[in-house]
Amino acid sequence: MISELLQKSSLFSLLHRIDIDLTNECRLKGCPFCNGPLYQANYERKPRGGPEGLPDEYCLRHSLCCGCDGCRRRCLPSSCLFMGRRVYFSAVIVVVMALRQNRPNGASADELKDMFGISEKTLARWITYFREEFPLSTTWQQLRGRVHSSVNNNGLPGNLLSHFIRHANSTEEGLVACLRFLASDFSLLDSSILME
Numbered sequence: 001m002i003s004e005l006l007q008k009s010s011l012f013s014l015l016h017r018i019d020i021d022l023t024n025e026c027r028l029k030g031c032p033f034c035n036g037p038l039y040q041a042n043y044e045r046k047p048r049g050g051p052e053g054l055p056d057e058y059c060l061r062h063s064l065c066c067g068c069d070g071c072r073r074r075c076l077p078s079s080c081l082f083m084g085r086r087v088y089f090s091a092v093i094v095v096v097m098a099l100r101q102n103r104p105n106g107a108s109a110d111e112l113k114d115m116f117g118i119s120e121k122t123l124a125r126w127i128t129y130f131r132e133e134f135p136l137s138t139t140w141q142q143l144r145g146r147v148h149s150s151v152n153n154n155g156l157p158g159n160l161l162s163h164f165i166r167h168a169n170s171t172e173e174g175l176v177a178c179l180r181f182l183a184s185d186f187s188l189l190d191s192s193i194l195m196e
């Protein structure tokens with residue numbers, strides 16, 4: 001079952017390695033404002049929903065900072081581990097939403113609370129976000145042309161996850177591909193929020 005994936009440290013290890021690659025790609029481009037060199041300036045996070053005992057480095061939100069005097073601006077690489085400032089890991093948010101949206105027998109709010117300790121309030125916020133805000137976001141406007149038209153605005157992100165799982169060799173590979181896809185533009189969203 002897909003929820004069991006979230007108990008595997010190996011999944012988070014893989015997502016962590018992808019985040020390192022994304023950070024290195026971003027660093028190689030240099031500062032987007034002045035072309036200066038970028039240095040590591042990570043944020044420590046306390047993400048929820050992953051397995052017990054994950055190494056501390058999996059809980060870092062990779063971030064870079066320009067080394068030029070007079071600039072010193074932050075540059076936030078894309079991330080497969082984190083979705084904006086949300087407390088839960090991205091993988092947990094996407095899987096929980098998919099379980100909730102799975103028709104006709106989607107998991108109830110109570111079942112999700114038992115499985116992941118997610119409060120009804122948090123779940124309601126995610127549902128509202130994916131129903132009302134995400135479909136209208138520039139992120140989704142840019143991404144939607146890159147997936148099959150059967151992935152429509154109703155049922156995000158569960159339908160997106162199903163799409164990637166159908167085209168992957170395993171459920172885990174599908175989940176990782178889905179998170180990579182979402183990360184390909186969440187960076188824009190992140191940087192506008194975090195660089196304030």
Ligand SMILES: [Zn+2]
Nearest residue numbers: 031034066071
């Ligand atoms: Zn700079």
